[in-house]
Amino acid sequence: MKTYRIATIPGDGIGKEVVPAGQQVLEALARCTQNFEFQFENFDWGADYYRQHGVMMPADGLAALRDKDAILFGSAGDPDVPDHITLWGLRLKICQGFDQYANVRPTRILPGIDAPLKRCTPDDLNWVIVRENSEGEYSGIGGRVHQGHPIEAATDVSILTRAGVERIMRFAFKLAQSRPRKLLTVITKSNAQRHAMVMWDEVALEISKEFPDVKWDKELVDAATARMVNRPATLDTIVATNLHADILSDLAAALAGSLGIAPTGNIDPERRYPSMFEPIHGSAFDIMGKGLANPIGTFWSVVMLLEHLGEFEAAKRVMAAVEAVTADASLHTGDLGGKATTAHVTAAVCALVERTEAAVA
Ligand code: IPM
Numbered sequence: 001m002k003t004y005r006i007a008t009i010p011g012d013g014i015g016k017e018v019v020p021a022g023q024q025v026l027e028a029l030a031r032c033t034q035n036f037e038f039q040f041e042n043f044d045w046g047a048d049y050y051r052q053h054g055v056m057m058p059a060d061g062l063a064a065l066r067d068k069d070a071i072l073f074g075s076a077g078d079p080d081v082p083d084h085i086t087l088w089g090l091r092l093k094i095c096q097g098f099d100q101y102a103n104v105r106p107t108r109i110l111p112g113i114d115a116p117l118k119r120c121t122p123d124d125l126n127w128v129i130v131r132e133n134s135e136g137e138y139s140g141i142g143g144r145v146h147q148g149h150p151i152e153a154a155t156d157v158s159i160l161t162r163a164g165v166e167r168i169m170r171f172a173f174k175l176a177q178s179r180p181r182k183l184l185t186v187i188t189k190s191n192a193q194r195h196a197m198v199m200w201d202e203v204a205l206e207i208s209k210e211f212p213d214v215k216w217d218k219e220l221v222d223a224a225t226a227r228m229v230n231r232p233a234t235l236d237t238i239v240a241t242n243l244h245a246d247i248l249s250d251l252a253a254a255l256a257g258s259l260g261i262a263p264t265g266n267i268d269p270e271r272r273y274p275s276m277f278e279p280i281h282g283s284a285f286d287i288m289g290k291g292l293a294n295p296i297g298t299f300w301s302v303v304m305l306l307e308h309l310g311e312f313e314a315a316k317r318v319m320a321a322v323e324a325v326t327a328d329a330s331l332h333t334g335d336l337g338g339k340a341t342t343a344h345v346t347a348a349v350c351a352l353v354e355r356t357e358a359a360v361a
C-alpha cells in the first residue's frame with residue numbers, strides 16, 4: 001500500500017472550511033481502497049499566524065513542505081492584513097519557492113449548474129487555462145521611492161525570460177495534445193507590448209513546431225474575453241501570461257456558473273518539488289465561519305491532486321461524485337442559488353465516493 005504525504009494549508013477565511021472538507025473526501029476515498037492511504041499534516045499558516053508571529057509562514061516553512069507528495073491549499077487574505085502581504089507571504093512564496101511554474105485551471109459547466117450564457121451548451125465550454133505562474137507581471141520586481149511626495153514613483157516590472165516562456169509553452173502544447181481536440185490558443189498583447197510579448201509570440205511559434213498535430217492560434221487578450229462569451233466552442237486549451245490568465249480564469253469560472261466551483265493546480269511539471277492544489281476563490285470574508293462555502297472548487301482541486309499523483313481511477317471516482325452532487329439542486333450552496341451548507345455537500349460527496357464497495361483500481 002502506498003502512503004501519500006499531503007500537507008494541508010487552510011489559510012484564511014473560508015479556506016478553513018473547505019480544506020477540511022477536501023481532506024474528508026480524501027479520507028473517504030482511502031477507506032475504500034487497499035492501494036493507498038494518506039498521511040496528512042496540517043499547517044496553521046495565514047493571517048492569524050501573521051498576527052502572532054509577524055509572518056504568514058515560518059522561515060523554514062518550505063523545508064517542512066519539501067518532502068510532501070502534494071499540498072492542498074485554501075486561501076490567503078484577511079480584512080485586517082494588506083492583500084500583498086498575505087499573498088506574497090504565503091501562496092506566492094510556495095509557488096515561487098517550489099517553482100510551480102504551470103498553473104492549470106480547467107473550466108466546464110458541471111451537470112445541474114445554471115451558467116449565464118444562454119446560447120452555450122455544456123459541450124461548448126470545456127476549457128483549460130494554463131497560467132504562467134513564475135514570472136511576467138507577478139515577477140515581484142519593482143519598487144517605490146519618494147513615498148508620499150508629489151514626485152513619488154512606483155514600478156511593477158513584468159519580466160519574461162526565454163527559458164520561462166519556452167517551458168510554459170511546451171507544457172501548454174503538451175496538455176493541448178493530450179486533449180481530444182488538440183487545440184491551443186496562445187493569448188497575447190503583442191500589438192501594444194512590443195518587447196516581451198513579441199518574444200512570447202516568437203517562442204510560441206518555435207515550440208509549435210515540436211507539436212505538429214496540435215492546431216493553434218493567437219488571440220489578443222482583450223479580444224479573447226469577447227471570444228469566450230460569443231464563441232466559447234472555438235476554444236479548448238488556452239495559454240497566457242500570469243496576469244492575463246488570472247483575469248481570463250475568473251471570467252471562465254463565472255461563465256461556467258460560479259467561482260465557487262473552479263479548481264487550480266500550481267504544478268511543478270518536473271516534479272522536483274510538491275505541487276499545490278487549491279480552489280480559485282478567495283477567502284470570502286462575507287460568508288466565512290458560517291459553514292456556507294461551496295466546497296466543490298476544493299473537491300475538483302482534490303481530483304487534480306489525485307491525477308497528479310497518478311491515481312486516475314480514484315480521481316474519476318471523486319469527479320463522478322462531484323458531478324452527481326452538482327446535478328442535484330438541493331445540494332447547491334448559496335453561490336449557486338441554493339441553501340445547502342458546506343457540511344451537506346461534503347457528506348453527499350463522501351457518501352457517493354464510498355457507495356460502491358469496489359476497490360479503487
Ligand atoms: C488567483 C487569485 C490570486 C492571484 C490573488 C488572490 C492574488 O486571484 O489565484 O487567481 O491573482 O494570483
Ligand code: MG
Binds near residue numbers: 246247250
Ligand atoms: Mg485570480
